Amino acid sequence: MTRRIDGDWYPGAIPDSVAIGAxxxxxTSSSFSRFRSQRPSAMRLGDHxxxxxxxxxxxxxxxxxxxxxxxxxxxxxxxAESQVFIGAYGLISWNVVVxxxxxxxxxxxxxxxxxxxFAASRDxxxxxxxxxxxxxxxVMIEDNVWIGFDCCILPGxxxxxxxxxxxRSVVNTDIPPNCLAVGxxxxxxxELGTEDQHHG
Amino acid sequence: MTDVDPQPCWDGGPLPPSVRVGANTRxxxxxxxxxxxxxxxxxxxxxxxxxxxxxxxxxxxxxxxTIGNYCCFTAAVIMSERSxTIGNYVLIGFNVVIADxxxxxxxxxxxxxDAMACSPVGGQRARPAVAAAPVVVENDVWIGPGAxxxxxVHIGRGAWIAPGxxxxxxxxxxxxxxxNPVRPMELPA
Numbered sequence: 001m002t003r004r005i006d007g008d009w010y011p012g013a014i015p016d017s018v019a020i021g022a023x024x025x026x027x028t029s030s031s032f033s034r035f036r037s038q039r040p041s042a043m044r045l046g047d048h049x050x051x052x053x054x055x056x057x058x059x060x061x062x063x064x065x066x067x068x069x070x071x072x073x074x075x076x077x078x079x080a081e082s083q084v085f086i087g088a089y090g091l092i093s094w095n096v097v098v099x100x101x102x103x104x105x106x107x108x109x110x111x112x113x114x115x116x117x118f119a120a121s122r123d124x125x126x127x128x129x130x131x132x133x134x135x136x137x138x139v140m141i142e143d144n145v146w147i148g149f150d151c152c153i154l155p156g157x158x159x160x161x162x163x164x165x166x167x168r169s170v171v172n173t174d175i176p177p178n179c180l181a182v183g184x185x186x187x188x189x190x191e192l193g194t195e196d197q198h199h200g
Numbered sequence: 201m202t203d204v205d206p207q208p209c210w211d212g213g214p215l216p217p218s219v220r221v222g223a224n225t226r227x228x229x230x231x232x233x234x235x236x237x238x239x240x241x242x243x244x245x246x247x248x249x250x251x252x253x254x255x256x257x258x259x260x261x262x263x264x265x266t267i268g269n270y271c272c273f274t275a276a277v278i279m280s281e282r283s284x285t286i287g288n289y290v291l292i293g294f295n296v297v298i299a300d301x302x303x304x305x306x307x308x309x310x311x312x313x314d315a316m317a318c319s320p321v322g323g324q325r326a327r328p329a330v331a332a333a334p335v336v337v338e339n340d341v342w343i344g345p346g347a348x349x350x351x352x353v354h355i356g357r358g359a360w361i362a363p364g365x366x367x368x369x370x371x372x373x374x375x376x377x378x379x380n381p382v383r384p385m386e387l388p389a
Contacts, residue, residue: 056294077294077345095295097345097363104291106387108340108358112289115270119224119249135389150295152346152363155388170346170364170378184364184380 005029021047021069027055034058034124037065046071046088054094061125063100063136068143079103082136087143087161098153101136103127142177162192217241218259222248222269229254237261247271247288260301268339279303282332282351290337293345293363300351301332338373360387 003014010030017040020026024045031051037043038061045051046069054075059065063080067073068088075094078084081101086092104127105111118126137156141147145159148167159165160177169186179188209215210227218236221227225246235258236243243259246252247269254275259265263280267273268288276292278284281301292298304318305311310328317325333352337343341355344363349355354370361367362378362385371377376387 079345095346097294099345099363102342102344102388104342106360108289111291111340111342112270115272115289115291116249118272119251119270122226122251150346150364152344154363168346168364168380170362170380172378184366185378 015042017042019044021045021049023048025050025052027051027053031055031057036061036125037063039064043067049073051076058124080136081134083138083140085139086141087145089144090141091146093147093149093151093167095149096147096151096153098139098141100139100155101134102155103134105134164192218243219246220244221246222250224248225250225252227252227255229256231256233257235259238263240264263300274345280335281330283334284337285334286337287339287341287357289340290343291341292343293347295346296343296348298335298337298349300335302330302351305330362388 005026008028010028012029012033014029015032015035017037035057037059042059043065045067048069049067049071051073052075055073056077057065058079060081064083065078065080066085068086070088071086071090073092076092077097079099084098084100114126139153139157141159142161144162147165150168151165152170154172157171158174160175162178163175164180165171166182169182170184171186175181178192180190180192181188209221209225212230212232215221216233216236218238218240219233220242225248232255238259238261244257244265246267249269250267250271252273255273256277257265258279260281263282265278265280265284267286270288271290273292275294276296279299284298284300304314305328313328316322317327335349336354338355338357340358343361346363347361347365349367353367356371356373358374359371360376365378365382366380368381376385378385
């Protein structure tokens with residue numbers, strides 16, 4: 001069964017390998033225009049999770065993506081060749097990039113060959129997988145993480161539950177739970193605790 | 201530029217008169233050329249076998265952007281008031297910005313004058329001078345998602361610009377840089 005979205009401007013569908021939780025929302029199938037996973041259960045969007053326009057699930061043939069319950073994706077670009085897991089109650093702002101690989105050979109000649117093959121075919125699979133030249137490193141973002149706009153979360157990063165990543169940060173190291181991290185490269189600037197409550 | 205290419209190169213319709221495109225180059229995105237003010241026939245020259253997916257150009261009256269062959273740019277914004285030159289085999293990631301101008305004056309008084317000149321009810325006042333300096337990106341450069349390249353920057357051949365980099369100074373050929381502002385770093389494994 002082809003799963004189209006009512007009123008979708010993009011002439012696509014939600015891939016069969018994407019599980020959509022109860023009450024989850026996907027604004028447009030264009031978010032799956034680069035979805036190429038061959039896994040039977042490639043992606044799960046949790047119950048009441050939402051993926052607004054601007055999200056792009058650039059998911060390679062062997063990759064898995066999980067988005068937890070109630071997590072809000074307001075224009076997230078996921079580049080996955082292995083695993084990208086985001087927990088529940090996440091708030092992911094616009095133009096955030098979460099990548100588990102760089103999709104580019106480090107070697108210039110190999111990159112040229114990729115670009116020539118891509119120009120000949122215009123097939124996004126050419127950029128993927130770049131293995132063995134680009135080994136992916138899974139990314140794990142735990143529950144209740146808030147990521148500000150324009151952030152980049154780089155391959156192999158683990159962000160602990162409850163933490164906040166400030167806007168335009170670039171996260172290239174693990175971030176512990178319940179921390180505020182900002183900057184490029186991102187550094188923990190303080191812990192989030194009880195003093196952050198009761199501002200109502 | 202003389203090759204015959206039977207396929208339409210832009211999904212937005214006929215190319216604007218100020219844009220020249222080589223053979224087997226493909227451009228997606230309705231907004232690609234909406235902000236081109238320059239009317240010269242070569243304000244934007246794009247080589248052959250290049251892919252521009254969701255890229256947006258902003259080109260001032262006397263500005264020029266040149267892009268080489270076998271490039272692939274995804275949803276980048278390229279803004280020129282002077283000149284931006286990009287070589288061959290350049291990869292540019294999602295949400296990258298390249299600009300060769302500050303677009304407004306630094307001096308506070310001049311900025312007030314500019315704010316009025318830019319207003320739609322500003323009576324077409326003349327704008328004060330704005331700093332601009334050419335940007336050059338040489339062959340085989342990789343620019344990761346979310347990076348910003350500022351005016352006057354020269355990125356040398358084969359450089360690797362990490363995701364989210366703020367590139368305010370020249371990057372030597374073959375160098376890997378990252379951060380804000382960028383510093384040399386090891387090429388990621």
